[in-house]
Amino acid sequence: MRIKHCDVGIAGLGLIGSSMAAKLSGGGHCRSVIGWDVDPGVSQKALQKGFVIESKESLNDLASSSDVLVLAVPPSAIVDTGREALRGSRGKVRVIMDTGSAKRKVAKGLAMEWNERYVGLHPMAGKELGGIENADPALFEGSVTAVVATSETSTEARETAREMAEALGSRVVETDPETHDRMVACVSHLPIFMAMALALTAGECGRECPKLKDLAAGGFKDTSRVASGPSWLVSEIWEQNSDFIAPLIHKAATFLEMMADSSGKQLAEISKRASSARNSILEGRFASLGGDHS
Amino acid sequence: MRIKHCDVGIAGLGLIGSSMAAKLSGGGHCRSVIGWDVDPGVSQKALQKGFVIESKESLNDLASSSDVLVLAVPPSAIVDTGREALRGSRGKVRVIMDTGSAKRKVAKGLAMEWNERYVGLHPMAGKELGGIENADPALFEGSVTAVVATSETSTEARETAREMAEALGSRVVETDPETHDRMVACVSHLPIFMAMALALTAGECGRECPKLKDLAAGGFKDTSRVASGPSWLVSEIWEQNSDFIAPLIHKAATFLEMMADSSGKQLAEISKRASSARNSILEGRFASLGGDHS
Known part of the structure; x- marks a missing residue:
């Protein structure tokens, strides 16, 4: 399954969901991008802005029309939303993923319902101003996206998540919920x-x-x-x-x-250790590791 | 005394000293900018790069030719360098300032020798790559420079430091060593x-x-x-x-x-307090207070 042949449904059109929708719609990455938000005004806005080709009135409608379903709702709402989507899906959804920033609880809850069709996706990008008003299709350019597979996750789900991350312009890191x-x-x-x-x-x-x-x-x-x-x-x-x-x-x-x-002398040594720890974590990842003391 | 009628001597041509020299030379801010560094190779480089119109062979030579003397040496060397410069000055230096990032010890040591002629200057800018190789006349553009007066500092010294900070392109904040x-x-x-x-x-x-x-x-x-x-x-x-x-x-x-x-709920409150503390400190200072959680 390639996402370009898929209808991708995005549930939750806040900063992350609407930025994903905007990016996926723009590049012909999918057959269609459709959306739903708990706030109908936000769904409407996504349609008006052209982020989605269709905005659904309910999660059920979205789930029954999506091959790939992305849950971009707040972390605490992910499991319940995923559970409800399963009831609405009528077998349509082949892969479901969430965009939450922690995965163990979510993966446990969703894998219990969706089994091999669930995979976690964590696009590690954002900004302090949330909401669809701040959506930006370039938000994920150059970012890292974690593809978080459970022991049940199917190859199809994993490959779909990878493809999704790459479509966003992100570098993929694959891991499991605990390590993530x-x-x-x-x-x-x-x-x-x-x-x-x-x-x-x-x-x-x-x-x-x-x-x-x-x-x-x-x-x-x-x-x-x-x-x-x-x-x-x-x-x-x-x-x-x-x-x-x-x-x-x-x-x-x-x-x-x-x-x-510590003494000043000891701190010089500690500073070297800290600087080298930082560099070893970031090396090769960023062009400049600017570290002025201003 | 206006610095445009002064010969400004810079002792110590590392990142801060040579960036200051480059900026002051470039804009016709002073009658002349002359320099000295403990490493003769660095002094030569400053001359070749046009940061100074003359590089002196000794601190004594520099001090006896400077109306305004800037000590841009490492913090631990400031007081000794200032003491030695007093001996070399032969009454020429009218204002002496240091660029160190802490002022109490330095101010005590230098005010003991230079009395009303000493004023602290702290241009709060830098980068992690030091040395004359990384000098940049634009280093201080838009930065803050603390002008740090002691109880003895003369009006002339204070005004000269203000003028110097403004010549660097910096916003001036006046304070005393302890508050600084x-x-x-x-x-x-x-x-x-x-x-x-x-x-x-x-x-x-x-x-x-x-x-x-x-x-x-x-x-x-x-x-x-x-x-x-x-x-x-x-x-x-x-x-x-x-x-x-x-x-x-x-x-x-x-x-x-x-x-x-804390609980998650308590942390939401703490996060609000932290965010508001940050904003109240930075408000009006920076165009964007980007705070993404990526």
């Missing part, structure tokens, strides 16, 4: 908590010292950037992945305390 | 330690899970960026400002532990 969640806990979720801790600390300093804001430069801006993401997402990430994130938060806090107890 | 160090501890130094803690934690994860690097995206890259700066600078910052930085590191670690002990 362990890795994103570190490179995607932990940075959010680090950024929040920095922003909260600076917030306290700022109350004592109003001029603080005049001195904040690129270092503070970048290190705290992901603290400006949507708060509901932090909460949902936590509900799904706290068992992997919490030990990393403790580890990072321990590193901080260790640094606070 | 307190503020940079939070917005400039703490981010480095947060970034280091993140990089070290991810480094440990990466050893357990080699695929980690494939998933690292913009969130990890930006949050850890300042961990790639020069390690000697971390050490020197610590030597000069650890009494202000350490309590902030403890505070950030405490915030992290608090978050690890």
Whole structure:
């Protein structure tokens, strides 16, 4: 099955769902892209903007018309939406995938219903302004998309997810739900908590010292950037992945305390280790690893 | 005294010193820009590149030819260099400033020798690649420069520092050494330690899970960026400002532990507080406060 011969249904037309729809519609990647959102106004907008060729009035309608169904709803709603879609599908949907940022719970819930037809898809891109108003077909260009197969996932589902990721302009990394969640806990979720801790600390300093804001430069801006993401997402990430994130938060806090107890000379060594750890993780991935201390 | 009628001497032609020289030479901001570096090869390069109109063979030569002397040497060398320059100056230097990223120790040492002629200058810009090879006259465009006056600093010195900062293309923030160090501890130094803690934690994860690097995206890259700066600078910052930085590191670690002990619902509230703290510090300073969770 190639997605160019498929009707692709997108359930949930927020930033991720509508950006996917816009990208897939634009390139002739599929036979058709159809959509549905819990908010009928959003479905209408997707149609008006040309992101979908048809907007369905219900999830049932969407599921019964889709060969490939993408659940781009908030993490906490994925399993229920997938369960409902199964009832509406009438055997039409051959592959179902979700776009959530943690996979164990979702994979367990969906694989129980959809078995080999379920595969996880995690396009690791976004911006702080959500919603269809901020949709961008280029959102995934140059990004990484995790294709997350369970032990049941069929070859067809896996290949479809790969093709989908590539159609988005993304580089594919294949993994399983457990490994996926362990890795994103570190490179995607932990940075959010680090950024929040920095922003909260600076917030306290700022109350004592109003001029603080005049001195904040690129270092503070970048290190705290992901603290400006949507708060509901932090909460949902936590509900799904706290068992992997919490030990990393403790580890990072321990590193901080260790640094606070170090001498300048020791810190030079620690700085070298940190810099080399960063470089080994990012090497070859980004053209510039700009690291000024401004 | 206007700097356009001054011979400006720059001692130390690393990234900051040579970028300043290049910018000041280019715009006719001073009567002349002359330079000296402890490495004669670097002084020669500055001359060849046209950053300075003359490169001096010794600090003494530089000091006896400069109306305004800028000490752009590493933080730990500033006080000694300033002391030596006083001996070489023969009354020529009317204003001396340093470019270090912490000011209390330096200000104490230099004010003891230079009294009202000393003023601190902290152009808050940089990049991870140091040295004259990476000099860029545009390095300070749009940056913040702290003008740091002691209780003794003369109006002439303060005005000269302001003029210098503006010539660099920088926005001026005036403050005193203690307040300066307190503020940079939070917005400039703490981010480095947060970034280091993140990089070290991810480094440990990466050893357990080699695929980690494939998933690292913009969130990890930006949050850890300042961990790639020069390690000697971390050490020197610590030597000069650890009494202000350490309590902030403890505070950030405490915030992290608090978050690890929170529920998803509580974290949504904490995320809102963090985001609003960040925005209130950066508001009006940057066109985009991009905060995606990628």
